[in-house]
Amino acid sequence: MTTTPKDILFDEEAREKLLSGINQLADVVAFTLGPKGRNVGMEKSWGAPQITNDGSTIVKEIDLEGFENLGVSIAKEVVQKIKEKAGDGTTTGIVLLRALVEAGVKHIASGASPILLKRGMDKAIDTALKSIDELSREIKTDAEIRSIATVSASGNAEVGNLIADAM
Numbered sequence: 660m661t662t663t664p665k666d667i668l669f670d671e672e673a674r675e676k677l678l679s680g681i682n683q684l685a686d687v688v689a690f691t692l693g694p695k696g697r698n699v700g701m702e703k704s705w706g707a708p709q710i711t712n713d714g715s716t717i718v719k720e721i722d723l724e725g726f727e728n729l730g731v732s733i734a735k736e737v738v739q740k741i742k743e744k745a746g747d748g749t750t751t752g753i754v755l756l757r758a759l760v761e762a763g764v765k766h767i768a769s770g771a772s773p774i775l776l777k778r779g780m781d782k783a784i785d786t787a788l789k790s791i792d793e794l795s796r797e798i799k800t801d802a803e804i805r806s807i808a809t810v811s812a813s814g815n816a817e818v819g820n821l822i823a824d825a826m
Contacts, residue, residue, distance in 0.1 A: 673726070680723050684723075687699055688718060688754070691717070692750050698712045701720050714750030714753055715742060718731075718749065737756050
């Protein structure tokens, strides 16, 4: 029985391919970010093309060749964890993933220790989460629910009102 040989990349070449995959994915997903975000059309192997502005839907449909797909695989894992914990925010998560990986690659290339870099990122995440907790507030009024629902419905007030009424 023979096995298929595996290609293995190291150092700068591996980091470049990883970042390239994340960048290609993030370029498409970031296009949909925010209230003025645009839709993305995706060709399907069967049926009609799909048009969406949902980051997690886009991420599920993208696969790249070779080592660049490692970046896509990491992004898919990030999206899954965001959906499990928060339910929304996957597009923002991908944009943040790109920023973190770009900064990490830059610092490692200039000689920083990947282990110390990871520890620093963990501390920064803890600090950011504490700040978010301090800034967050409970939503109490129907008007606040309507406003949030409308934003979540891509600015569609009619859908926002229906969601608010259902709650």
